[in-house]
Amino acid sequence: MTGTSSRTGTAISNLRRICEQELDGQYDLEIIDVLQFPDVAEDEKILATPTLIKSLPLPLRRVIGDLSDKEKVLLGLEVRPVRTANADGVAS
Amino acid sequence: MSQATKHAGIEKQSTKHAPVEKIATGISSFDIIAKGGLPRNRTTLISGTAGSGKTIFAVQFLAAGINAGTPAVFVTFEESATDIRKNMLSFGWDLQKWENDNLLAFVDASPDPHIDSVESGSFDLGALLARVQHAVKKVKAERVAVDSLGAVFSQFSDQSIVRSELFRIASALKAMHVTAVLTAERTEDYGPIARFGVEEFIADNVMILRNVLEDESRRRTIEILKFRGCDHQKGEYPFTIVPDGGVIVIPLSAMHLSMKSSSVRISSGNVQLDEMCGGGLFRDSVTLVSGATGTGKTLTVTQFLQGGAFHGERCLLLAFEESRDQLARNATGWGVDFGKLEKEGLLRVVCDYPDVSGLEDWLVTIQSAILDFKPHRVALDSLSALEHVGSPKAFREFVIGLTSFVKHQEITALFTSTTESLMGGDSITETHISTLTDSIILLRYVEMFGQMKRGLTVLKMRGSAHDKAIREFTIDEHGMRMGRPFRNVTGILAGAPVHVSPGDLERVWSKADDEPMMAAERREGDVTPTRAAKGRKR
Numbered sequence: 201m202t203g204t205s206s207r208t209g210t211a212i213s214n215l216r217r218i219c220e221q222e223l224d225g226q227y228d229l230e231i232i233d234v235l236q237f238p239d240v241a242e243d244e245k246i247l248a249t250p251t252l253i254k255s256l257p258l259p260l261r262r263v264i265g266d267l268s269d270k271e272k273v274l275l276g277l278e279v280r281p282v283r284t285a286n287a288d289g290v291a292s
Numbered sequence: 293m294s295q296a297t298k299h300a301g302i303e304k305q306s307t308k309h310a311p312v313e314k315i316a317t318g319i320s321s322f323d324i325i326a327k328g329g330l331p332r333n334r335t336t337l338i339s340g341t342a343g344s345g346k347t348i349f350a351v352q353f354l355a356a357g358i359n360a361g362t363p364a365v366f367v368t369f370e371e372s373a374t375d376i377r378k379n380m381l382s383f384g385w386d387l388q389k390w391e392n393d394n395l396l397a398f399v400d401a402s403p404d405p406h407i408d409s410v411e412s413g414s415f416d417l418g419a420l421l422a423r424v425q426h427a428v429k430k431v432k433a434e435r436v437a438v439d440s441l442g443a444v445f446s447q448f449s450d451q452s453i454v455r456s457e458l459f460r461i462a463s464a465l466k467a468m469h470v471t472a473v474l475t476a477e478r479t480e481d482y483g484p485i486a487r488f489g490v491e492e493f494i495a496d497n498v499m500i501l502r503n504v505l506e507d508e509s510r511r512r513t514i515e516i517l518k519f520r521g522c523d524h525q526k527g528e529y530p531f532t533i534v535p536d537g538g539v540i541v542i543p544l545s546a547m548h549l550s551m552k553s554s555s556v557r558i559s560s561g562n563v564q565l566d567e568m569c570g571g572g573l574f575r576d577s578v579t580l581v582s583g584a585t586g587t588g589k590t591l592t593v594t595q596f597l598q599g600g601a602f603h604g605e606r607c608l609l610l611a612f613e614e615s616r617d618q619l620a621r622n623a624t625g626w627g628v629d630f631g632k633l634e635k636e637g638l639l640r641v642v643c644d645y646p647d648v649s650g651l652e653d654w655l656v657t658i659q660s661a662i663l664d665f666k667p668h669r670v671a672l673d674s675l676s677a678l679e680h681v682g683s684p685k686a687f688r689e690f691v692i693g694l695t696s697f698v699k700h701q702e703i704t705a706l707f708t709s710t711t712e713s714l715m716g717g718d719s720i721t722e723t724h725i726s727t728l729t730d731s732i733i734l735l736r737y738v739e740m741f742g743q744m745k746r747g748l749t750v751l752k753m754r755g756s757a758h759d760k761a762i763r764e765f766t767i768d769e770h771g772m773r774m775g776r777p778f779r780n781v782t783g784i785l786a787g788a789p790v791h792v793s794p795g796d797l798e799r800v801w802s803k804a805d806d807e808p809m810m811a812a813e814r815r816e817g818d819v820t821p822t823r824a825a826k827g828r829k830r
Contacts, residue, residue, distance in 0.1 A: 202418030211413075234419045238426030241419040247401050247447070249418035251409070262409035264448075269412040276410030 202249040203235050207266050211250040214267040222274065254279070312521040315471055318356020319349075321541035325525040326516060331497060334520070335462050335472045337441075339486045340501030345512065345533050346475040348383065349501065350437035351376070352538040353473050354396065355385045363395045363431040365470075367424055369443035373400040384536045397427040403447055411449055417457040421464055428468050436465060440475040441491050455490050462494045485517070496520045502528065506683050509650055514541055530689055532652035540656050542693050553755070558669075558704055560592075561599025564774035565733075568750050568759035573731065576702045577754070578695050580675075580725065582709045583735030587746055588767055589708040590614070590622060592733070593671045595771050596706045598628045601638040605668035610658060611643040612677035619643070626771045640665050651682040651690040659697055670698055674708040675725070691725045713787060730754040738764070738784050740791075747784055748774070 201208040212231065219227045234241040234249060244253065254261040254277045263276040314328035323329045330336050330353075340346045347370075354364035366387075368376060376398075377387045390396035401420060428436065441458060448454050465472045474495050476486035481502045485492040492498050498517040503510055513528035531541040557572035560579075566572040573579055581592045593609070600607040611619055619641065620630040633639035642661055649657070662670065672694075679687050698705040707729070714737055726732060732751040737744050749762040761777035762784050781789045 202416070202422060205418075207414065207416070214413075234422040238422045241423050242399070242426070245400065245404055245407065246423075247417055247420040248415040250415065251419065260407070262407060264409050264411045265413035265415040267412050268414075272410055272412040276412065 201231060201233050203233060208250060210268070211252075211266040214270075215252060215273075218267065218270055218273055222270075223279065252277075312519075314522065317353050318360055319352055319539060319541070321531075321543055322514070322539065324543040325514070325529050325541055326519070327523050327525065330471055330473070331519055331522055332471055333466060333469050334496040335465055335474055335494070336497040336499060337474050337476055337486070337491055337495035338499050338501060339476045339478050339491065341478055341481055341503055344481075344501040344503040345531075345539060346477075346501055347371070347376070347379075347439050348533055349539050350439050350473050350475055351380050351385060351387075352383070354435050354437050355380075355383075355538070357435045358390050358395045362435055363397075363433045364435040364437070365397050365399060365424065365427045365431065365433040367399040367401060367427075367436065367438045369401050369403075369438070369447070370440050372402045373398040382535055383538050385538075394431050397431045397433065399423045399427050401444075401447075403443075415450075415453060417444075417454075417461065420457075421461055424461070425464070425468065428470060434470055436468075436470045436472040438472065438474040440477060441494065442477040442487050445488055451488075455488075458490070458494050501531075506686070509682055511650070511682065511686060512652065514539075530652050530686065532650065532656055534653070534656055537656075542652060542655060542689065554702065555755075558605075559599045559603070560706075561595030561597070561602075562592075562772050562774075565592075565595075565748075565772070568748075568761075568763070568774070569731065569753055570756040570758045573704055573706075574755065575704055576699055577730035578698065578705045578707065578728065579731040579733060580707050580709055580729040581733045581735065582711055584711045584714045584737060587735035587737060588748075588765070588772060589710070589735060590619070590673055591626060591767060591772055592735070593673045593706060593708060594623050594626055594628050596669065596671055597633075597639060598623075600669040600704075601633050601636075604638070606637070606665060607633075607639050607669040607671070608661060608665055608667035609639065609641045609643075610661075610670065610672040611641060612646045612672075613674055614643075616641055616643045625769065626767075627769060628771075640667070646677045646681050651678065651686045654678065654681070655690050655693045655697075658694060662698070662701060662703065667703060669704045669706070671706045672708070674710050676708075676710040688725075691728060695725070695728045726752075734785065736762070736784055736787075738762075738778060738781060738789050740781065740789065745778075747778055748772075749785075 201211070215229070219225065219229070232240050234246065248264045250264070250266060252263040252267065252273075259278065261277050263273050267273050312334070313332040314326070314330060315332045316323050316329040317326070338346050338349055351366070354366060357364050366376070371379070380387055387396055391398065399420075424436070427433065444458065445451060445454050462474070474491070476491035478484065478486050481504050485498060485500070497519045500515045500517055502513045502515070504513070512531050512533070514531050515528045516524040516526070525543070529541050529543055531539055533539055554575040556575040558575055559566050559572050560569065581589050583589050590613075597607040597609060609619070614622070623630045630639060630641065634641065640661070642658075675691065678690065681687075682690070695705070707725075731753045734749050734751050736747045738747045746765050746767070747762045748765050749760075750758040763777050764775040766773050766775060778784060780791055782792055783790045
């Protein structure tokens with residue numbers, strides 16, 4: 201994220217909603233402000249904000265933007281909604 | 293402005309309403325055509341096709357600053373920092389060392405094949421900007437290079453966001469008080485300024501690098517298209533890229549015709565030739581020796597070099613026609629020992645095939661050889677051999693560049709040129725450069741009663757009287773031996789010698805011999821008997 205822009209707020213609320221709804225609340229979320237920690241952006245080679253990085257479970261995935269398109273977020277993170285997973289009998 | 297250009301951009305901008313200042317880039321040849329350097333605290337776009345030298349110029353701009361104690365930041369969107377560090381080592385720029393010394397910081401924004409990302413909704417390039425600002429702050433950079441804008445577009449699918457974000461970054465760079473160069477790709481050497489059509493609006497200033505294929509050889513040129521609010525040289529200037537140096541611009545038409553003119557005479561190495569030239573060649577003059585093959589051009593060169601070495605002057609020979617061994621053997625035949633002169637440090641021979649590099653490269657090679665050896669005399673044998681290396685335009689630029697350089701260095705130069713026809717005639721070389729040279733000596737074959745004789749004449753000797761006769765000369769083991777003028781032949785220079793009867797000659801020569809003193813009335817008076825004589829004959 202960069203600072204406290206409206207896009208930052210939108211992205212955070214979009215992400216929390218997706219995680220609550222689709223991941224059944226099973227997630228850890230860390231928010232980093234690149235204005236305060238530019239070194240982290242340098243190390244992670246981040247250009248765009250907001251950028252969402254899924255560290256675990258592997259593989260590493262990134263989604264850029266305010267996460268307003270839920271389908272794309274799920275596709276990009278390669279996580280499948282909990283309900284679908286349960287229906288298939290596969291743990292996500 | 294003049295004060296600012298002296299330093300490599302160390303002091304801060306003093307007044308807000310002053311005209312646009314420039315900072316000397318440190319690329320001295322570029323600063324000439326940029327009339328001082330790049331505008332301070334502005335962004336300059338460097339646009340060019342693939343392989344036109346954009347990245348090299350960008351790194352060189354930073355390197356020149358770093359060498360003058362100005363830290364810099366390099367933002368790469370295309371090649372990885374690792375690759376750039378490696379590639380630039382061949383130019384003698386050790387980026388890693390500068391990074392360790394906190395003089396340079398990389399912002400590596402090159403695409404990482406291991407990172408897979410998806411776009412969902414709107415975004416900005418705030419993280420990139422934060423990284424650039426952080427890097428600038430960290431090393432206290434005053435110069436920034438961004439390479440290249442086009443690569444940013446290819447990293448994101450939403451082009452309109454990238455476009456507006458690049459504008460934001462460009463204005464942020466200005467707010468950081470750095471002088472920045474941004475590179476951009478173009479698809480054609482003569483076409484739209486850059487691929488995405490917006491790059492030229494992002495930056496304040498625009499420069500174009502070209503790499504044009506011309507007659508099977510590449511020709512690089514640099515053009516400053518616009519410098520907002522300040523002056524620059526217009527048009528394309530040839531440049532070359534050399535190892536251990538990077539970009540070297542050849543600022544031809546920006547050169548001033550302000551050479552000093554020496555009145556000191558030096559020997560051509562042949563006393564009789566000196567006499568014909570009115571007492572020798574001028575110290576900072578350029579002499580062209582033109583003649584068909586075998587007329588004695590290389591001999592004239594050899595004598596010129598020997599004459600210099602005899603007076604303890606250093607001589608540089610640039611030989612493009614014969615090998616080192618051939619040259620030495622010929623010289624020995626005329627009683628000159630090249631090997632000995634080289635050992636004594638009075639002679640250096642640069643000998644190579646003309647085709648091994650382009651004319652711009654030759655100019656740079658020759659210039660650095662001159663700066664290194666600091667010769668008093670330079671001989672080039674022959675210009676004609678270099679004529680076919682590039683286009684006529686490139687050749688003319690080469691000759692202009694070379695003559696003005698040797699004159700600036702106050703060197704006596706002797707160039708040879710081979711005429712295509714055996715008898716008379718002129719070559720392209722002569723028409724190209726005769727106006728640039730101070731003296732012209734013609735060597736010609738003269739056919740006389742079934743024998744080939746050699747003739748020499750001083751055609752032009754700027755700023756001095758000289759012998760107007762065409763003299764016969766012979767070549768023996770001591771070199772060139774001047775003889776009598778060809779009195780009974782006319783039309784030698786035109787390549788069609790005609791023998792004139794002794795009776796006519798008497799009258800013609802009685803006029804010609806005292807020509808300088810001849811008054812208008814005397815000429816009138818002289819003509820009458822000639823006509824009368826002709827009339828009597830018939």
